Amino acid sequence: MKRGNEHIQAILQPLAAVLLGLLVGAAAMKLVDAPVLDTYIQLWNGAFGNLYFVSSTMARATPILLIALGVGFAFRAGVFNLGGEGQMVLGAVAAALTALYLPGNGMGKVLLAAVAGFTVGGGWSVFAGWMESRFKVQLIISTLLLNYIAVLFASYLVSKPFQDKTGSAALAQTKMLDPASRIPKLFTGMTVHGGFIVAIVLAILLFVLLRYSKTGYEVNMLGKNASFAEYGGVNRPKLLLLTMFVSGGLAGLAGSFEVLGSQYRFVDNALTVPGYAWTGVMAALLANSNPLGTVAASILLSALQTGAMGVERNTEVPLEIASVIQAVLILFISAKVSFSFIKSKKEGKSNGTSV
Amino acid sequence: MEHLFDVSLLNATLRMVSPILLAALGGMLCARIGLFNVGLEGLILVGAFSAIVGNYYTHNLILAVLFAAGASVLFALLFGVMTIQFQANEVVVGVAINFLALGLTTFLLRTIFHVKGAYYDKNMAGLPKWDLPLISKIPVLGPIVSGHSPLVYLSFAAAIVLYIFLYRTVLGFRLLAVGYNKTAARSLGLPVRRLQYVAISLSGMLCGIAGAQLSLGQVTMFTEGMTSGRGFIALVATMLGQSHPLGVLASSFLFGLTDAISTRLQSFSVPTQLTAMLPYVLTIAAMFFLRGRGAEDDKANQQSSR
Amino acid sequence: GSTEKTAAKESNKKRVALVLPEKIGVNPFFQQMDEGAKKAAKEFGYDLKTIESTDQAAIEENLRAAVAEKYDLIITSSFESEDALKKVAGENPDQKFAVIDTTVDLPNVRSVTFREQEAAYLLGAAAGLSTKTNKVGMVVAMDIPLLKKWTVGFQEGLKATNPKAEFLVNYVGSFTDPAKAKELALLQASKGADFIAGASAVGDLGVFEAAKEKNFYTAGQDVDRTEVDPAHVVLSQLKGTDAAAYETMKAFHDGTFKAGVVAYGLKEDGVGLTYVTKESKTPLNAFVGQPVVDKVKALKEDIVSGKVKVTDPLAK
Amino acid sequence: MAYKLEMRNMTKLYGSFAANRQVSFSLRSGEVHAVIGENGAGKTTLMRMLYGMEQPTAGEIVLDGKVVSFQNPADAIRHGIGMVHQHFMLFPQLTAAENIVIGHEPAKGGFLQRQEAVQAVENLSKQYRIPVRATAKIAGCSMGEQQRTEILKVLYQGADIIILDEPTAVLTPLEVGELLQTIRFLASQGKSIIIITHKLHEVMEAADRVTVLRGGEVTGSMAVADTDAKALAALMVGRDLKEMGSRPAQEGQPFLQVQDLSVQGKGGKPLLDCVSFTVKTGEIVGIAGVSGNGQSELLQAVSGLMPSDGGTVLLQGKDVTKLSVRARREAGLAHIPEDRYQWGAAKDAAVEENALMGYHQQTAYSRRWFVKQSAFQPVLQQWIRQFSIKTSSVKEKAAHLSGGNLQKLIVARELGHGTPFLIAAEPTRGVDIGAMEVIHEALIQKRNEGGAVLLVSSELTEILALSDRILVMYEGRIAGELNREKATEEKLSMLMAGGTLHEARE
Ligand SMILES: Nc1ncnc2c1ncn2[C@@H]1O[C@H](COP(=O)(O)OP(=O)(O)OP(=O)(O)O)[C@@H](O)[C@H]1O
Ligand SMILES: Nc1ncnc2c1ncn2[C@@H]1O[C@H](COP(=O)(O)OP(=O)(O)OP(=O)(O)O)[C@@H](O)[C@H]1O
Ligand SMILES: [Mg+2]
Numbered sequence A: 001m002k003r004g005n006e007h008i009q010a011i012l013q014p015l016a017a018v019l020l021g022l023l024v025g026a027a028a029m030k031l032v033d034a035p036v037l038d039t040y041i042q043l044w045n046g047a048f049g050n051l052y053f054v055s056s057t058m059a060r061a062t063p064i065l066l067i068a069l070g071v072g073f074a075f076r077a078g079v080f081n082l083g084g085e086g087q088m089v090l091g092a093v094a095a096a097l098t099a100l101y102l103p104g105n106g107m108g109k110v111l112l113a114a115v116a117g118f119t120v121g122g123g124w125s126v127f128a129g130w131m132e133s134r135f136k137v138q139l140i141i142s143t144l145l146l147n148y149i150a151v152l153f154a155s156y157l158v159s160k161p162f163q164d165k166t167g168s169a170a171l172a173q174t175k176m177l178d179p180a181s182r183i184p185k186l187f188t189g190m191t192v193h194g195g196f197i198v199a200i201v202l203a204i205l206l207f208v209l210l211r212y213s214k215t216g217y218e219v220n221m222l223g224k225n226a227s228f229a230e231y232g233g234v235n236r237p238k239l240l241l242l243t244m245f246v247s248g249g250l251a252g253l254a255g256s257f258e259v260l261g262s263q264y265r266f267v268d269n270a271l272t273v274p275g276y277a278w279t280g281v282m283a284a285l286l287a288n289s290n291p292l293g294t295v296a297a298s299i300l301l302s303a304l305q306t307g308a309m310g311v312e313r314n315t316e317v318p319l320e321i322a323s324v325i326q327a328v329l330i331l332f333i334s335a336k337v338s339f340s341f342i343k344s345k346k347e348g349k350s351n352g353t354s355v
Numbered sequence B: 001m002e003h004l005f006d007v008s009l010l011n012a013t014l015r016m017v018s019p020i021l022l023a024a025l026g027g028m029l030c031a032r033i034g035l036f037n038v039g040l041e042g043l044i045l046v047g048a049f050s051a052i053v054g055n056y057y058t059h060n061l062i063l064a065v066l067f068a069a070g071a072s073v074l075f076a077l078l079f080g081v082m083t084i085q086f087q088a089n090e091v092v093v094g095v096a097i098n099f100l101a102l103g104l105t106t107f108l109l110r111t112i113f114h115v116k117g118a119y120y121d122k123n124m125a126g127l128p129k130w131d132l133p134l135i136s137k138i139p140v141l142g143p144i145v146s147g148h149s150p151l152v153y154l155s156f157a158a159a160i161v162l163y164i165f166l167y168r169t170v171l172g173f174r175l176l177a178v179g180y181n182k183t184a185a186r187s188l189g190l191p192v193r194r195l196q197y198v199a200i201s202l203s204g205m206l207c208g209i210a211g212a213q214l215s216l217g218q219v220t221m222f223t224e225g226m227t228s229g230r231g232f233i234a235l236v237a238t239m240l241g242q243s244h245p246l247g248v249l250a251s252s253f254l255f256g257l258t259d260a261i262s263t264r265l266q267s268f269s270v271p272t273q274l275t276a277m278l279p280y281v282l283t284i285a286a287m288f289f290l291r292g293r294g295a296e297d298d299k300a301n302q303q304s305s306r
Numbered sequence C: 001g002s003t004e005k006t007a008a009k010e011s012n013k014k015r016v017a018l019v020l021p022e023k024i025g026v027n028p029f030f031q032q033m034d035e036g037a038k039k040a041a042k043e044f045g046y047d048l049k050t051i052e053s054t055d056q057a058a059i060e061e062n063l064r065a066a067v068a069e070k071y072d073l074i075i076t077s078s079f080e081s082e083d084a085l086k087k088v089a090g091e092n093p094d095q096k097f098a099v100i101d102t103t104v105d106l107p108n109v110r111s112v113t114f115r116e117q118e119a120a121y122l123l124g125a126a127a128g129l130s131t132k133t134n135k136v137g138m139v140v141a142m143d144i145p146l147l148k149k150w151t152v153g154f155q156e157g158l159k160a161t162n163p164k165a166e167f168l169v170n171y172v173g174s175f176t177d178p179a180k181a182k183e184l185a186l187l188q189a190s191k192g193a194d195f196i197a198g199a200s201a202v203g204d205l206g207v208f209e210a211a212k213e214k215n216f217y218t219a220g221q222d223v224d225r226t227e228v229d230p231a232h233v234v235l236s237q238l239k240g241t242d243a244a245a246y247e248t249m250k251a252f253h254d255g256t257f258k259a260g261v262v263a264y265g266l267k268e269d270g271v272g273l274t275y276v277t278k279e280s281k282t283p284l285n286a287f288v289g290q291p292v293v294d295k296v297k298a299l300k301e302d303i304v305s306g307k308v309k310v311t312d313p314l315a316k
Numbered sequence D: 001m002a003y004k005l006e007m008r009n010m011t012k013l014y015g016s017f018a019a020n021r022q023v024s025f026s027l028r029s030g031e032v033h034a035v036i037g038e039n040g041a042g043k044t045t046l047m048r049m050l051y052g053m054e055q056p057t058a059g060e061i062v063l064d065g066k067v068v069s070f071q072n073p074a075d076a077i078r079h080g081i082g083m084v085h086q087h088f089m090l091f092p093q094l095t096a097a098e099n100i101v102i103g104h105e106p107a108k109g110g111f112l113q114r115q116e117a118v119q120a121v122e123n124l125s126k127q128y129r130i131p132v133r134a135t136a137k138i139a140g141c142s143m144g145e146q147q148r149t150e151i152l153k154v155l156y157q158g159a160d161i162i163i164l165d166e167p168t169a170v171l172t173p174l175e176v177g178e179l180l181q182t183i184r185f186l187a188s189q190g191k192s193i194i195i196i197t198h199k200l201h202e203v204m205e206a207a208d209r210v211t212v213l214r215g216g217e218v219t220g221s222m223a224v225a226d227t228d229a230k231a232l233a234a235l236m237v238g239r240d241l242k243e244m245g246s247r248p249a250q251e252g253q254p255f256l257q258v259q260d261l262s263v264q265g266k267g268g269k270p271l272l273d274c275v276s277f278t279v280k281t282g283e284i285v286g287i288a289g290v291s292g293n294g295q296s297e298l299l300q301a302v303s304g305l306m307p308s309d310g311g312t313v314l315l316q317g318k319d320v321t322k323l324s325v326r327a328r329r330e331a332g333l334a335h336i337p338e339d340r341y342q343w344g345a346a347k348d349a350a351v352e353e354n355a356l357m358g359y360h361q362q363t364a365y366s367r368r369w370f371v372k373q374s375a376f377q378p379v380l381q382q383w384i385r386q387f388s389i390k391t392s393s394v395k396e397k398a399a400h401l402s403g404g405n406l407q408k409l410i411v412a413r414e415l416g417h418g419t420p421f422l423i424a425a426e427p428t429r430g431v432d433i434g435a436m437e438v439i440h441e442a443l444i445q446k447r448n449e450g451g452a453v454l455l456v457s458s459e460l461t462e463i464l465a466l467s468d469r470i471l472v473m474y475e476g477r478i479a480g481e482l483n484r485e486k487a488t489e490e491k492l493s494m495l496m497a498g499g500t501l502h503e504a505r506e
């Protein structure tokens, strides 16, 4: 009986949250004399209005989802990886340089570039994991700090040694990838690319891994009580490093896919300005680190952003109001979604170094 | 080779450190009651904006600072209500608050001042600079320590006052207890939530003052996103300082000093992207010396109430 | 939205979209461009829609949406839009585009570029001639290739008029940090610089404040900033993005709109320096003085005539 | 005679599960009233309702003749009710004095008067003859001291009614004696005391009246003078307890050999100092000692949870000193840990997840990368039956199991491995007598089947009842060894206190 109730609540509460959020947003719009209904229609259209906008929403969801999967995976193991940004950027640089300077061509090279992005992102993240397990340097701070270093380093690489000198050379960016070393688009003329499918497949894989596999079990136990896991024979340092590798690797993959599938080069700041990393953290936490829930949360957050662009294009509502509505919606959803998980979250967050 | 340090650099460092320190102390209070507040950036921004608005309407600097503190307290309470009352994840709420602060301040900048990007009025009075009577006479130290806005001195005083508050007063003692072990605090009948709200409000106040120092102390203007990541640096300072007022003071300084050095290194022929890494690299290095602290809390987390 | 409604009502009205690569705000440059476009729209009776983008990915999306909504002309701007425009314009050969401040070599794109280094050269020259301490500074937003147009040109001008002058550069590391910009200016002033140019977007306001506090002289960017504080902001390097937007729409209106590159330098009066290429409402500050202005005017003529060559730091 | 306190028809439902059903309970002034019952009988739940930590589904509380209701512990404290929880509610980072005064601190102008607090605590400590080191950090205090701190805290808050939930479970025999004396003393001072315990001899020794719960209902309430341990046991478990099974003497092979094992401490004093001993197949070796004398470190060093600084550990002749926990487990070791919440379980994980630990790697319960739940679930169901583990479902969080039921789950899991060697640390801590019997039998059966068992317990009766040989640890070393036949409680106590066997013989 109790469980049945919970299921209904789990569905009803986010709905109620969205409704309430929309109401508050409407109040905000009334305050500035914006047409409420029209704005919401444009918000919807901008995100899902036609196939093109759906595809843009999916394209934007791709890096968010990959980062969120990584954050969520580490969170399951009891550590808070806030280093998504740095891992993503380094992964993106690595993928770009591999695709540009590795001889050969075709899908094989794209694959290698993605692998390079994954490995470099994962490696950077493992560094934080290693400092944590070997020297007890708190991961939540070190990952945050490593972001700055990674972003600056990537910026250095593309403004000095690997800068594209072929065009106007005004931007810090690498050269353009040739068409053979790109991830194909899913539909011509649309932005969503093969990376989205990969991300969805990875989400399903992670779900299965966490739910049914031995490693998934160990990761979950490590997160819920590290001492218990260790006592049960789990190799804590090794598993932590593996988790961090996967976690950072997914962020690296997010960056790689942006390079290989969207921008076709690494552009300084192009990955940090949109705030993919923090959005990813939000998506993971909104979904309580459940990979399938993360898919939904990532698409939702992405839709809020693409929808806001639609509002910007088609109404006179200032862009800032769109971001206010976004924030309000997120606040309401966060309250409600986690409401049905109160118990697990409240008690679950205290392990490891998650503060 | 030029000197790495000189009086003006150190003088500037004190000024640059103060908003970070204030916000980090705010972050510390949140951390002390078990909330990880990534919304510091937004809280400072709200404070910075409100200080200018307050000054614009009242032409009174004290009221302006109070207004900034009040506005940030409201935002902090929003953070508190969401995380404590509605059990929302604190990181999600923190990030959303950063969003909200950026959007709202930009929007209000347009509606109140009818400008985009920045509000600057050369006739607006900023916070006064205090020349400390005796101290300013001391060679070297005098020019470094003297001539700052009252809020700079307040920020250092705040670290010490908070130290006394936490470790000497009853309220502070109870706040610490709530942070150490919520289950135990609740079993004693301590008003856990009320205490959490006290800490959160105080943290909002500190962030508001940090914002005021930024927009009325360091400069006299508001520009969109003028916090430029100071909230996150404050977050790092909070954690590096082990959530201890004096530790936070020290770590904020470490950061300010290394940042100053990295600025100075710009005049050498090293790529600035690399010199700009210095504060972060050194902060990580500093963490090696503080490693392993706080690990003892692990056990309490596995406590059961039955 | 409202644009669609008006478009439906007066379908004969031409519609122009100005897709900006970032939000109008900290960068006065885009504000100015918007104003120029608005002026033209009013004059020629066009419908203008300004679309601000939030990030790189949004630029392409906004361009595509603008194409889908069948605007008659789509204007965009800056290096960040280059890749997106190449894609979108390449796929839509019948749509007319213009891009301000960079070059996109496609048959349906008109490019407008600026030679900011020429104006920077003049500013540097004026600084070299005016400085009493032989120390001149510049506070720059970020150490990125684009901004070399400002620093390199400035330095060349400075060295040309005052080889002994020392040039101090500091980078803020952000476009939105007036507090840090101010501290950097104060730092340079403490080292003896008596003229410190701002090139840090909204951070320039911080530089101006420092100038007021420590009594040194400074200069602004893009528009005439001398009115902010005539006693200290003594010069301004100009960049006519408003004119560029206006001229582009005018050409479209006049039927002279062609693909290809239109470059604005000193010669075309697209960039400049207050008092030298354009008068200012504020009287000339004595720190600079008329003799200096006259000398710089001569230099300007030399650049226009080609006698003096200013390095384009972005050229290979 | 009027009761100090009455609880009438208290019912507490968790969902549809009744933790308490129509429980009535009364308490007189100055009496010691014991509450006993199996694990999960609802003892703690009843007390939590009295202390305002849970709201009753039905029923009323009458205090001094007036109906009262407590929304939270603060209400209860205000009405003179204090509770010492089964798991201490202390702040390890604070001193004993700070822990005691918190909530009612001596203050001047908002400032905490630590000096006065220490003084007040010392006075209270003298008045009630409960010694504590007021200025010592709780983190560095023994269990006994922590317990005394808890009691002083309750007294400091001005409680007339003191609830003690299984206060003796974590104490050494000496400390238990002292505690019972303290309780009697407090009663003589007019305090009313409720004590929950699983140890019937404590009831007989210290209580005036006793109430027995089973399955959330009262099965009896009487004066201690009118009953005996056997009758109480029958009321508790609903059957008579069996005599312990036979234990044929047997000669086995050495299974665990520990040679000169050392672990360095932080302050230079070794935690383990060249410890050597052997456990053979077919025997139970008991390790006695006051807690904190190296037992925990010894177990952790043997099981691989703590790296050793010297010496060797052999399992079946194989050197495992450098091997991981998992490798040692695979070499034939299972381990019932001493602290079930720190090591033994993840309280936020489901019962089934807690049960699976260690099995997930075994071929019988996994296929390639995946866990084979279909194979594991029947095993878990079998444990639940065998040890009568009370849980509403295998998906229930471990945190919601009563302490004793969780302990049984852990014991079942570790015994289930069927390894030749078992470390059993405090295997029956907090476990009811029925379950204790089950666990003891299981340990003896293991021995009889040729298993080797290393038993660590602070319960001397348990050590004496189960062990073939007994080692006593003192300050990180083995202070002496006794055979089953020669061992007595006195001798052991002497060794545990740092005496020698020579003295012990006298
Ligand atoms: N639905 C439930 N199922 C199982 N156990 C529960 C349930 N609700 C509460 N508990 C138990 O009750 C205890 C306290 O509950 P809870 O965490 O709700 O306290 P609270 O005072 O409401 O917390 P807060 O002040 O943080 O909201 C916990 O130890 C928990 O195990
Ligand atoms: N929050 C809760 N949600 C669901 N069930 C609960 C909760 N708290 C307790 N229970 C159940 O209620 C029953 C009574 O628990 P209680 O802790 O009162 O037992 P107890 O008599 O103290 O046992 P023990 O001797 O092991 O301490 C147990 O079966 C327990 O699983
Ligand atoms: Mg109990």
Ligand SMILES: [Mg+2]
Binding pocket: B306, D044, D086, D166, D402, D403, D404, D430
């Ligand atoms: Mg219990």
